[in-house]
Amino acid sequence: MSTLSPLAPCGAPTTLTEALALADDLAAAEMADSTRAVYARWLRNFAAWCGDQGLEAPYPASVATVRAFLTTEAARGLSVSSISQCVAALRWAHKRAGLPDPTTDETLRATMKGIRRTLGAAPERKAPATAERLKVMVAGVDRTTLKGKRDAALLLLGFGGAFRRSELVALQVEDLAEDDDGLRVTIRGSKTDQDRIGQTIGVIRGTGATCPVRAVRTWIDAAGLTTGPVFRAVGKGGRLVPPRPSRAARVPVGLSGVAVAAIVKHYAEWAGLDPEVFAAHSLRAGFLTSAAAKGATVFKMMDVSRHKSVDMLAVYVRDAETFKDHAGAGLL
Known part of the structure; x- marks a missing residue:
């Protein structure tokens, strides 16, 4: 096993195009790959559900649409933590696209509070491998x-x-x-x-x-x-x-x-x-x-x-x- 070594520095961009490309790479590193995968899955599920409801385009999503989707997922038996991941994914997608964020609406927040109170928000804990x-x-x-x-x-x-x-x-x-x-x-x-x-x-x-x-x-x-x-x-x-x-x-x-x-x-x-x-x-x-x-x-x-x-x-x-x-x- 070797001793610790620093990461090699990236070459400095010399053109505007290179700088923007590097900026895009840095923006892509804003979250872990696992988080990105979870968000992508939830956004696909939301888009598919919107299609089933006859909505032509899921974004920007209305507050009513998001509330209905979250309620549907809760009724299906999904955990509070999973539904919270969905809210986070929708918030991220709207902010990245510069669209109005429906997750800040008070009625949607009230819906989430009701879901937590109804389903319970205790996290699932895995058994310790002592x-x-x-x-x-x-x-x-x-x-x-x-x-x-x-x-x-x-x-x-x-x-x-x-x-x-x-x-x-x-x-x-x-x-x-x-x-x-x-x-x-x-x-x-x-x-x-x-x-x-x-x-x-x-x-x-x-x-x-x-x-x-x-x-x-x-x-x-x-x-x-x-x-x-x-x-x-x-x-x-x-x-x-x-x-x-x-x-x-x-x-x-x-x-x-x-x-x-x-x-x-x-x-x-x-x-x-x-x-x-x-x-x-x-x-x-x-x-x-x-x-x-x-x-x-x-x-x-x-x-x-x-x-x-x-x-x-x-x-x-x-x-x-x-x-x-x-x-x-x-x-x-």
């Missing part, structure tokens, strides 16, 4: 294959660094630096670092087969990686699939976030767990829940997780300490 569960999951990995080496590295590093799945897929070999204490990982951008200031965290060494540093080293050496995405697709015959470009991440990416979730689900099922309640976030949640259970301080946990708010992190602490020093202990 240290005990992760050890069983990793035991199911066939490390004699290249794919198995990758999967072991992904599971153990994802847990050891409390990574979000978007961070795992954007991670580059150049972002890793190994030393005697463990692995220093520079995260160039994240959900809470949209301006890509960057932050370096430490992933501590483990013991034996569950050491994330050793697993990552084994995978990188076996795959012959010297630059580019750390985690990549492995095709038939154990051949690496070339990375794909990403405007939003500004670096090439290998595995998709969906693929990371599928890997976690696969090994959760192997371990006898319900794969439906596990996903990529289970690795992050598992680290925080396990750390809290062992008595780690909130501030030390934040050093790794990079949460901006103690309140957000407190959820994991409460889960780990639900029955610790319980007020009802010994009453019955």
Whole structure:
């Protein structure tokens, strides 16, 4: 693993046409690829629904049309978070096109409040892949294959660094630096670092087969990686699939976030767990829940997780300490 290196600067445009082309590229990087894909899907669904209703053009959308669409989606059983994504997509599309934004209307906001009150807005939480569960999951990995080496590295590093799945897929070999204490990982951008200031965290060494540093080293050496995405697709015959470009991440990416979730689900099922309640976030949640259970301080946990708010992190602490020093202990 190499030491950290800065991104190469872009060549300065010399003509107005080149400058505008570069401006378009920068505008395209305003959001993550995953967010762009979600918005695009919602805008297609909205356009299709408008067509079914006999509306010739969905944009600019009237307040009444958007309210009717959101209500239809709520009646279909979609979650509040999904419907909120639709509102965000429509807001973005109208603003980018310089059109009046229907999502700011008070009657539409009232409709959304009613949907939240009716359906409930509690977020769906994935089960944590705690240290005990992760050890069983990793035991199911066939490390004699290249794919198995990758999967072991992904599971153990994802847990050891409390990574979000978007961070795992954007991670580059150049972002890793190994030393005697463990692995220093520079995260160039994240959900809470949209301006890509960057932050370096430490992933501590483990013991034996569950050491994330050793697993990552084994995978990188076996795959012959010297630059580019750390985690990549492995095709038939154990051949690496070339990375794909990403405007939003500004670096090439290998595995998709969906693929990371599928890997976690696969090994959760192997371990006898319900794969439906596990996903990529289970690795992050598992680290925080396990750390809290062992008595780690909130501030030390934040050093790794990079949460901006103690309140957000407190959820994991409460889960780990639900029955610790319980007020009802010994009453019955």
